[in-house]
Amino acid sequence: VKATGRKCGKTKEAVAAGGGECCGRTVEMTELNVAPLGVVAIVMIMTLAVEGISYAAVYREESYQRNVARVKELTAKVRKEKEAIVSIDKRKTHEKKLARLEEDLKVANAAVSGAKFRINIMVSLSYMVAYYYLNNFLYRGVIGRVPFVPMGPVRGFVGRGLKTDDARAVGFAFIYALSSMALKVNVQKALGFAPPRSGFSAWEESKKRSEQYAEKFA
Amino acid sequence: MDSRKQRSKSGEAETASRALWARATKYRNGKDLDTDDVLDVTHWMRQVTGLILGLVLGFTRTQGMIGFVAYGLCAVLLPLAYLKHVLDINDEEHGGAYQLMTEGLMPSLALYVLAWTSAYSAVSA
Numbered sequence: 145v146k147a148t149g150r151k152c153g154k155t156k157e158a159v160a161a162g163g164g165e166c167c168g169r170t171v172e173m174t175e176l177n178v179a180p181l182g183v184v185a186i187v188m189i190m191t192l193a194v195e196g197i198s199y200a201a202v203y204r205e206e207s208y209q210r211n212v213a214r215v216k217e218l219t220a221k222v223r224k225e226k227e228a229i230v231s232i233d234k235r236k237t238h239e240k241k242l243a244r245l246e247e248d249l250k251v252a253n254a255a256v257s258g259a260k261f262r263i264n265i266m267v268s269l270s271y272m273v274a275y276y277y278l279n280n281f282l283y284r285g286v287i288g289r290v291p292f293v294p295m296g297p298v299r300g301f302v303g304r305g306l307k308t309d310d311a312r313a314v315g316f317a318f319i320y321a322l323s324s325m326a327l328k329v330n331v332q333k334a335l336g337f338a339p340p341r342s343g344f345s346a347w348e349e350s351k352k353r354s355e356q357y358a359e360k361f362a
Numbered sequence: 363m364d365s366r367k368q369r370s371k372s373g374e375a376e377t378a379s380r381a382l383w384a385r386a387t388k389y390r391n392g393k394d395l396d397t398d399d400v401l402d403v404t405h406w407m408r409q410v411t412g413l414i415l416g417l418v419l420g421f422t423r424t425q426g427m428i429g430f431v432a433y434g435l436c437a438v439l440l441p442l443a444y445l446k447h448v449l450d451i452n453d454e455e456h457g458g459a460y461q462l463m464t465e466g467l468m469p470s471l472a473l474y475v476l477a478w479t480s481a482y483s484a485v486s487a
Contacts, residue, residue: 180480288483291425325472330409341398
């Protein structure tokens with residue numbers, strides 16, 4: 145039976161001194177490993193601090209809010225134009241209008257991302273410094289285990305920074321990366337600071353450019 | 363005046379968010395939701411499902427790839443099933459099945475693995 149020894153009212157030291165006897169049963173003393181939760185809490189505090197600074201410096205500016213509203217408006221227009229059914233004789237005009245709207249949307253998106261440029265650089269530097277100190281001074285070595293056997297490139301990611309043969313051991317880097325991925329987007333969305341969803345897709349844009357390039361030289 | 367404007371804006375946002383969840387929990391109320399609302403509902407359903415599933419599997423010491431199979435069924439397919447069968451939403455009107463399947467997927471997967479690993483590590487020290 146695994147227990148912390150607290151249920152029978154005896155302290156851990158008393159149970160250990162008594163040969164593991166607790167409430168008439170022999171128990172194996174374990175402790176809750178809360179190191180990963182500590183990392184999650186630190187990342188949450190950092191994320192909230194960053195969002196607070198971004199709000200003070202960027203989000204509450206009227207120019208930023210105007211750009212966000214413009215992106216939403218243009219996204220709705222682009223979506224409407226893409227869904228519109230036009231006759232063959234009006235097709236060229238429709239395509240030109242759509243291309244103009246997409247260009248305006250690209251510019252508006254650039255304005256929204258550009259507003260956070262300086263803040264993003266400061267935030268990245270702060271995260272690097274925090275990572276260095278936490279990894280080297282606070283959370284050294286193995287802090288937990290994954291409940292599955294990581295395979296392929298995931299193995300290197302899971303055991304990053306650890307000198308151990310145990311494939312399931314995790315260190316600070318893995319928990320930190322997961323926490324950043326999980327918390328940043330959700331905190332932004334929960335606070336209402338998430339960037340607007342845009343119909344602009346960099347993948348589709350590069351695909352279009354490749355097709356135009358191929359047509360030119362075909 | 364500025365702080366009053368900000369307070370009224372944040373008050374409006376909270377009302378809008380409560381209104382969204384009131385609309386998203388009514389049976390066959392898909393027509394009342396626009397694309398952004400549907401994507402928001404999908405995103406949050408995926409996050410909450412991933413978090414709860416990760417904690418449950420972690421504290422029950424579940425190991426192996428079955429965890430990812432459970433994630434695929436619960437966090438990927440469950441929101442789609444809810445949108446289609448409870449809210450009666452046509453995915454073609456809101457960006458297609460691919461858009462709905464991938465909305466919030468990476469943060470949800472990260473949150474799930476984080477919850478599963480943290481809970482498992484906590485009870486398996």
